[in-house]
Amino acid sequence: MDIQGYCAPGFEALYDAFASNFLEHGDVGASFCAVQRGEIIASLWAGSADRDGTRAFEEDTLANVFSCSKGVLALVALQQVAAGKLDLDLPVAHYWPEFAAAGKGEITGRQLLCHRSGLIAFRERVADNLIYDWDAALQQVAVTEPWWTPGSRQGYAPFLYGWTLGGLIEKASGQSLMSLYRQGVAQPLALDGGFGAVGHRSASIADVGPLKKPLPELRDNAIGRSIKEDRQGPVATAFTNPVTLMMGTNGDQWRGALIPAANGHFSARDLATIYGDLASEEPTLLPADVLRASTAEQSRGQDAILQAEVAFACGFIKSAEAQDLYFGSPAGFGHPGAGGSIGFADPQQELGFGYVTSRMGQSLFMDQRAVGLMQCLYRLL
Template identity: 40%
Template sequence: MPQIQGHCDDRFSGVRDAFEENFRERDELGAAVTVLVDGEPVADLWGGWADTARTRPWERETLVNVWSTSKGPTALCAHILADRGLLDLDAPVAAYWPEFAAAGKEAVRVRHLLSHRSGVAGPREPHTLEELYDWELTTARLAAAEPWWEPGTRSGYHAFSYGFLVGEVVRRITGLLPGEFLRREVTGPLGIDFTIGLPEKEAGRVAELVVSPSSREAQAAAFAQMTPVAVASLLNPPTGAVAANSPQWRAAEIPAANGHGTARAIAALYGIFAGRGRADGRRILSEAAAERVREGQGSCRDLVLGDGLGHDTEIALGLWLSGPHGSYGPNPRAFGHDGAGGSCGLADPEAGVALGYVMNRMGAGIADDPRKMALVEAVYAAL
């Protein structure tokens, strides 16, 4: 059992207990969790190891790739532009990105990108990792792609394409890639330790991602059952811990999947939503814009994830609603985003709660990892 460091208010001692239990019972290697209530930290804990060899302790400032938990900050970029009147969520994507009208996509709206309903869940042609690192090539292929289903009718998880689709709209409006826009508008002014991609100077702080043999076997079994659209979304190109530990992955701009940050940073970013647009005394979004983020677009069985989650889901305008299954606590209108393998950002404006959880031993699932769920349950038990 590694030494757990940080602080935890007495009222939230159950969060510390759950965090410790993740190491004892759920094969945690290194991890951190931060819980904010009304913007104030009530738990900020870390422990374990930042590498497989267990030579580097997980420190307060350890960074880690959080996979799709990055989608929340990417969505925030679009909502800031919408709040300023620079982006109309009901406008055709082609109004900002004319090339996107190809292959019958002229009527696809910006809200369809945010809610994974555009039909462009991934390229139809094989797409290599090296090509994924090329922003211009990847966005050009997505702009030319035929939708996998009728846009706007159903959600189908856009695992990697999401960040390029939303991000290219941000770039067309601002001239900035979403990582730079986020830095200028949010993380820089607020001092939030989160980047899309990893600056080379921070390489010494980043944790090594690890996949256990049991998780690898479970993933292989799931991949064997995938439909063509699921393969396009999740496996085109194939990625994983080995790729994400490489300098090329870390240096690239992959807004849906290669955000790097601390648990404290994830809690702060999702805390903007929990705070109804305010964070650290600053207004980042108007209250109306912050509320619009969780505007549901319809519950359905996701066309990419299928029965993988075992239930219907509802994606709002960039994040997932907790819904009746309680992925983000008992409030069905709480919302957030998980990252492959376990990480999570959570926002609950009614409770004033924001949570960030990051780790480096990846579980087999895309969402609702048992370690994350134990922490979420402990938070709500304390309220």
């Protein structure tokens, strides 16, 4: 395996750890990056970016990182908090009056961010192409009824999170989400990608697909079992209404749309750079006091959709003891994406970690590929 990139002196073992993901765990195209105190200590990439194996995976190649996108979206929301444009404890309807429909008048921005709004899926079956129409998706969210009393329980919103929080950001700021992302995050950090796969610095896009050989699971597949047991229940509906949410991720419609909970396209260097900044003592993206308050635990429990014990800060998942949710230290926070990609911050080490892959495993959290890289890295620190 021809591994490209750089490791700082003393971190050379990461070459072998990264190569093992291709040789033993089925990676076909991937990148990995770690940033500590503003310096890249490793940036590695290898493999192919297309299904035919004719186009190389580069350092700036963008891969669909699915729910890793949620952490970046939360960051944009928190920047509006820092700017005084968004108060997380006011009702969303204060900024977005239409959102008050169907019993949502008291839902707050904080509840959206920490997945306690009850708004986990569209209640009615929606048109397959709805997800490609930003304005139509916001209108549908505004009239959707929560699945349970807001604030009463924790339930992860796999896709609606992007439209509910994205709509709130736009209503509160008076600007488009894409403009806010570019001005507040992408340009200051010179990032390669962003939401969707077009209009960014990098034009290199990886095709995604499943691993040919599934990895051994790090936890029981309770989500899959729940979907099979109740095809009309909240877990199944959250992931399959409409069915296009699980299909077409290599198509032009998906790549050209704004689906901020799931179609972020980033490089590993992007994710490590973002979280490296958030892990630093003097972050540039957020004032330190806002960052401390927003990364404190807001909700913890057996999540009704993820079917696992999960703790949320404001838009970030908190580090846990479970191997697939341990982000470097107990102080860590970040967000994994379906299939195996991950970005996280470890303030104890002032470190940002990013791994993206074009070959998706079956976990919604980290799998053996990212875990192996993290464990190797931390042995070397």
